[in-house]
Amino acid sequence: xxxxxxxxxxxxxxxxxxxxxxxxxxxxxxxxxxxxxxxxxxxxxxxxxxxxxxxxxxxxxxxxxxxxxxxxxxxxxxxxxxxxxxxxxxxxxxxxxxxxxxxxxxxxxxxxxxxxxxxxxxxxxxxxxxxxxxxxxxxxxxxxxxxxxxxxxxxxxxxxxxxxxxxxxxxxxxxxxxxxxxxxxxxxxxxxxxxxxxxxxxxxxxxxxxxxxxxxxxxxxxxxxxxxxxxxxxxxxxxxxxxxxxxxxxxxxxxxxxxxxxxxxxxxxxxxxxxxxxxxxxxxxxxxxxxxxxxxxxxxxxxxxxxxxxxxxxxxxxxxxxxxxxxxxxxxxxxxxxxxxxxxxxxxxxxxxxxxxxxxxxxxxxxxxxx
Numbered sequence: 001x002x003x004x005x006x007x008x009x010x011x012x013x014x015x016x017x018x019x020x021x022x023x024x025x026x027x028x029x030x031x032x033x034x035x036x037x038x039x040x041x042x043x044x045x046x047x048x049x050x051x052x053x054x055x056x057x058x059x060x061x062x063x064x065x066x067x068x069x070x071x072x073x074x075x076x077x078x079x080x081x082x083x084x085x086x087x088x089x090x091x092x093x094x095x096x097x098x099x100x101x102x103x104x105x106x107x108x109x110x111x112x113x114x115x116x117x118x119x120x121x122x123x124x125x126x127x128x129x130x131x132x133x134x135x136x137x138x139x140x141x142x143x144x145x146x147x148x149x150x151x152x153x154x155x156x157x158x159x160x161x162x163x164x165x166x167x168x169x170x171x172x173x174x175x176x177x178x179x180x181x182x183x184x185x186x187x188x189x190x191x192x193x194x195x196x197x198x199x200x201x202x203x204x205x206x207x208x209x210x211x212x213x214x215x216x217x218x219x220x221x222x223x224x225x226x227x228x229x230x231x232x233x234x235x236x237x238x239x240x241x242x243x244x245x246x247x248x249x250x251x252x253x254x255x256x257x258x259x260x261x262x263x264x265x266x267x268x269x270x271x272x273x274x275x276x277x278x279x280x281x282x283x284x285x286x287x288x289x290x291x292x293x294x295x296x297x298x299x300x301x302x303x304x305x306x307x308x309x310x311x312x313x314x315x316x317x318x319x320x321x322x323x324x325x326x327x328x329x330x331x332x333x334x335x336x337x338x339x340x341x342x343x344x345x346x347x348x349x350x351x352x353x354x355x356x357x358x359x360x361x362x363x364x365x366x367x368x369x370x371x
Contacts, residue, residue: 004117004118004119004137005051005117005118005119005120005121005133005137005196006051006053006054006055006082006115006117006119006120006121006199007042007046007051007053007054007055007120007121007122007123008054008055008057008087008108008120008121008122008123009028009039009042009043009054009055009056009057009123009124009125010057010101010104010122010123010124010125011026011027011028011029011039011056011057011058011059011062011065011125012026012027012028012057012058012059012060012061012062013027013101013124013125013126013193014027014124014126014161014193014244015027016161017126017161017243017244017245018030018243018244018245018246018249020246020364020366021246021249021344022061023061023366023367024061024064024367025061025064025065026058026059026060026061026062026064026065026125027124027125027126027243028042028056028065028125029062029064029065029068030125030243030249031310031327031328031345032128032243032249032252032253033128033253033256033265033293033308034256034293034294034295034308034309034310035273035295035296035310035311036271036273037065037068037273037274038125038126038128038243039056039065039068039069039125040271040272040273041127041128041129041130041271042123042124042125043069043075043077043084043272044075044130044269044270044271044272045123045129045130045131045132045133046121046123046133047075047076047077047272048132048133048269048270049131049132049133049134049137050134051121051133052076052077052079052082052083053081053082053083053085053115053117054072054077054083054084054085055085055087055108055111056069056084056085056086056087057087057104057108058086058087058088059098066086068274069084069274070274071083071084072084074272074273074274074275075272076272085111087107087108087111088107100215100216100217101216101217101218102206102209102214102215102216102217102220102221103215105202105206105217106206106209106210109203109206109207112199112202112203113203115199117199118198118199119137119140119196119197119198119199120196120197120198120199120202121133121136121137121194121195121196122194122195122196122197123193123194123195124193124194126193126242126243126244127192127193127194127240127241127242127243128240128241128243128252128265129152129192129236129238129239129240129241129265130238130239130264130265130269130271131150131194131236131238133196136148136150136194136196136234137196139171139232139234140196140232140234143171143172143230143232144230145196145230145231145232146197146198146201146229146230146231147195147196147197147201147222147229147230147231147232148195148196148197148231148232148233148234149165149173149191149194149195149222149231149232149233149234150191150192150194150195150233150234150236151165151189151190151191151192151233151234151235151236152189152190152192152235152236152237152240153187153188153189153190153235153237154187154188154190154240154242155184155185155186155187156182156183156184156185156186156187156188156190157184157242157244157245157248161179162179162190162191162244163176163177163178163179163190163191163218164176164177164180164182164188164189164190164191165177165189165190165191165233166189167189167232167233171232171233171234171235172230172231172232172233173226173231173232173233174226175226176191176218176222176223176226178218178219178223189233189235190242192236192240192242196234205221209221238264239261239264239265241255246342246361246362246364247359247360247361247362249342250325250340250342250359250362251359253308253325254306254308254323254325254359256293256308257291257292257293257306257308276296276311278295278296278297278311278312279296279297280296280297281294281295281296281297281298281299281300282298282299282300283300283301284299284300284301284302284317286301286302286317287300287301287302287303287304287315288302288303288304288305289303289304289305290304290305290306291305291306292304292305292306292307292308292309293307293308293309294309295309295310295311295312295313296311297311297312297313298311298312298313298314298315299313299314299315300313300314300315301315301316301317301319302315302316302317302318302319302320302321302332302334303319303320303321303322304321304322305320305321305322305323306322306323307321307322307323307324307325307326308324308325308326309321309326310326310327310328310329310330310345311328311329312328312329312330313326313327313328313329313330313331313332314330314331314332315332316331316332316333316334316335316336316351317334317335318334318335318336319332319333319334319335319336319337319338320336320337320338321338321341322338322339322340323339323340323359324338324339324340324341324342324343324362325341325342325343325362326338326341326343327342327343327344327345327347328345328346329345329346330343330345330346330347330348330349331347331348331349332349333348333349333350333351333352333353334351334352335351335352336349336350336351336352336353336354336355337353337354337355337356338355338356339355339356339357340356340357340358340359340362340363341355341356341357341362341363341364341365342357342362342363342364342365343364343365343369344364344365344366344367344368344369345367345368346367346368347365347366347367347368347369347370347371348369348370348371349365349371350370350371353371355371
């Protein structure tokens, strides 16, 4: 168990990759998989590994995130000592919002100084995976590393802020490439924005960085000081979904319709989320549902195929929903046809509409839209 570690979750980083989904929410609170938010995976991974103190770093648009996590009780983080701690987006000395990871860390020095844990686990919310953080911390200890970066061997996506990592046979990082010019689809060891670092060492790094006027954790610390630091790579070989574009968001949601992906993400250790008291879904006499994930509280009177429906979705008579992601409390009118569509929350689509996109460019409808 990673009891000697605390967690820090950055809720706003990488939002430039999915601007449509973060106009009114943080990256961390993007809905995923029918009933979850992206932060649920980071929080659950920490809790399942015995981490009971988690700092949540916010920046802006975090109202829906606070509504989702509440006191942290759904993750067993409503505690008198530690638990889920909301961290302000600016430091005790400055009132400027952070724009980089290093600026965010420099605002956390007071919080980190008050903690006693030996290690800090830093994670962003742009990935979906089930990490055993205890194993990563154990690897970090075994290697006597200063920093351990978690990587995954996979295809390079659309994102403009990724980092590739090369390492020796022993796992020591020998080269880091920040946003290299690599053809999309090329396979490489990609940093998944999860790392373990010694707490006191992190404090020393941040203090030194501020003194020297550094602005980037990745380029000014990891890359420039790679030879003097003991940086190791932890190769994560399980399922990993990087949300780096709308097409990636669509693709990885659709992958949940595959049993082996669901089994890996949701089997064994649980992924926790906010508990809602919703009625069971209701299926009309002529309803047809095939290969879909249907959440609680839905009313389906039409056809739903290869789709994901969040809570409270209503599909009218004669409506056909295929290959689509329909978020919470949507109304799909009678005789409407949707194919490769993503609707945000509280969307109303009236009768006899036909909307269609494709898997690489799904048709997206903003929150609260009425068509």
